[in-house]
Structures are given as structure tokens and as C-alpha cells.
Amino acid sequence: GESVGLHLPTLSVQEGDNSIINCAYSNSASDYFIWYKQESGKGPQFIIDIRSNMDKRQGQRVTVLLNKTVKHLSLQIAATQPGDSAVYFCAEVPYGTALIFGKGTTLSVSS
Amino acid sequence: GAGVSQTPSNKVTEKGKYVELRCDPISGHTALYWYRQSLGQGPEFLIYFQGTGAADDSGLPNDRFFAVRPEGSVSTLKIQRTERGDSAVYLCASSADLYGSPLHFGNGTRLTVT
Numbered sequence: 001g002e003s004v005g006l007h008l009p010t011l012s013v014q015e016g017d018n019s020i021i022n023c024a025y026s027n028s029a030s031d032y033f034i035w036y037k038q039e040s041g042k043g044p045q046f047i048i049d050i051r052s053n054m055d056k057r058q059g060q061r062v063t064v065l066l067n068k069t070v071k072h073l074s075l076q077i078a079a080t081q082p083g084d085s086a087v088y089f090c091a092e093v094p095y096g097t098a099l100i101f102g103k104g105t106t107l108s109v110s111s
Numbered sequence: 112g113a114g115v116s117q118t119p120s121n122k123v124t125e126k127g128k129y130v131e132l133r134c135d136p137i138s139g140h141t142a143l144y145w146y147r148q149s150l151g152q153g154p155e156f157l158i159y160f161q162g163t164g165a166a167d168d169s170g171l172p173n174d175r176f177f178a179v180r181p182e183g184s185v186s187t188l189k190i191q192r193t194e195r196g197d198s199a200v201y202l203c204a205s206s207a208d209l210y211g212s213p214l215h216f217g218n219g220t221r222l223t224v225t
Contacts, residue, residue, distance in 0.1 A: 034213050043115070043202050043216030044154065051211070089153050098144060098167060099214055101153035 007103055015111040019077040023090030023102045028071065030092035034099065035064060035075045038087045047075070047088075077107075085109045113137065115217035117203050123223045124193055132188040132220045136205030142166075143186050144214060145178055146202040154202055160186060193224045 013019050025033065031052040036044035050057045050064045050073075057064050063076040073090050087104040094100070116135040124130050136143050142161055146154035156170040160180045168178070175193075180186040190197055200221050204214035 032211055036216075041218070043204075043218045046213045046215060049213050093210070095210065098156045098159045098170075100156065101146075104153050 008105065009103070010106045010108065012108045012110065013080050015080060015082060015109055017080050019080045019084070019107060019109075021075045021077075021088050021090075021105045021107065023073040023075075023105075025071050025073060025090065025092040025102060027092060027094045027100070028068075029094045031095050032093040033064070033066060033073055034091045034093070035062075035073075036089045036091060036101075037084075038089065038104070044089060080107075080109050082109045082111050115203055115205055115215055117201075117217035117220050119220055120218065121221045121223075123225060126193060126195060126224055128193050128224075130190050130193055130222065132190075132201050132203075132222070134186045134188070134203030134205075134217060136184065136186070136203070137215055140205035140207055140215075141183070142206045142208060142212075143180060144204040144206075145186070145188050146204065146216075148200045148202055148219070150199075157188075190222075193222075195224045198222055198224045 034049040035047040037047050038044045048059045048062050048064050050066050055066050061078045065074045087106050089104045090102040091099045118133045144159040145157040148154045158168040158178050159166055162183045163180055175191045178188045200219040202216050202219045204216040206212040206214045
């Protein structure tokens with residue numbers, strides 16, 4: 001599958017491939033993290049979340065990995081489908097403050 | 112169930128005018144958030160409420176922006192003397208509580224200041 005070691009603004013994959021989207025967060029005090037998917041003309045849609053006492057969490061076709069040592073978060077999408085095409089944002093929640101969004105990655109899936 | 116509802120979905124106004132943007136959160140959600148998203152950027156925090164009170168308004172760019180949530184449910188974002196730089200999508204979100212619950216977003220109000 002396609003993956004990126006550092007944040008890249010775009011990622012292009014073939015249908016059926018696995019996708020990995022990376023994100024670096026900034027605040028070591030953040031204890032809650034969320035991945036959102038945003039389609040054109042719509043608000044961000046919740047995908048999956050993870051708390052700082054975990055390093056991995058799985059959902060339906062998605063897995064989030066958290067590496068607190070290097071402040072890195074990743075979203076893995078299995079068997080990527082054309083409907084997965086969207087902009088993906090990671091977000092962190094430092095305790096006591098509101099959610100802070102990272103830079104988005106535009107995922108394009110071709111069939 | 113019903114998600115977060117924002118009205119209007121689009122608003123075009125002239126520079127200098129006053130606008131109000133409305134948000135109906137998910138029923139029972141105590142926390143409500145306003146974000147602003149410019150083209151090609153991630154949402155930027157403006158203000159959030161716990162109940163009726165503003166818990167943090169540090170993201171409001173200046174005193175032309177104000178938000179209220181008088182009964183702890185519906186919220187209104189108010190912008191006075193609009194400027195062309197205020198053009199953006201204004202997103203509202205709600206969550207079951209302040210910490211540790213995901214935010215659920217509406218589809219936003221696209222504000223265009225001409």
C-alpha cells in the first residue's frame with residue numbers, strides 16, 4: 001500500500017490498496033486525538049479517535065496508530081475505495097482546550 | 112438521529128453589514144464549538160461553550176465577532192461590520208461533554224462578503 005513518512009498534502013492510490021496518512025502533532029500535553037474526513041461542501045466527519053493511554057485502535061477498515069515519543073499519528077485505511085476520496089485531518093485535544101486541527105491530506109482513489 | 116444543523120447554508124453580504132449565523136447542536140450535547148475554515152485550510156478554532164457560558168473565546172479574531180448560547184442549546188455567531196477577509200466557511204460542532212468526546216460537525220455556513 002501507499003504510505004507517507006512525513007505529512008504530504010496529497011496522496012494518490014489505486015482502489016483496493018491500503019492507504020496510510022501521517023500526521024505530526026505539536027503539543028505533548030495532548031491526551032486525545034481524532035481523525036476526520038471532509039468531503040467537498042461538507043463538514044468534517046468523525047472517523048476514529050484514540051486516547052493517549054493507547055497506541056493503536058481499530059475500526060471498520062481503519063486503524064489509528066499513536067506514537068507519543070515522536071508525537072506522530074497515522075491513519076491506515078484498508079482496501080481503499082473511491083468513496084474514501086476526501087481530505088483527511090488529524091486533530092489533537094490538549095487537556096483544557098478545544099480541538100486543534102492539523103494539516104489536511106487529500107486522498108485520491110482511482111479505480 | 113439528527114446531526115448538527117447550521118443555517119443559512121450560504122450567506123452573501125456586503126462589506127460593513129451585520130450577519131448572524133445559527134447553529135442547532137445535537138440534542139443533549141452540552142458542549143458547542145465554532146470554527147472557521149478558509150479555502151484549502153483546516154478549521155480554526157473560534158470559541159466554545161459549556162452550557163450557556165463561553166468556556167474559551169480566545170480564537171475570536173477581534174471584537175467584531177461575538178457568539179451567544181442563551182439557553183444552552185442553539186447558538187448564534189454574530190459578526191459586525193463585516194470585512195471581505197471574513198469570507199470563509201463557519202463550522203459549528205457539538206459534543207457530549209468538553210473533554211474526551213468527539214466533536215460532531217455541521218456542514219457549515221459559507222459566508223461571502225462582497
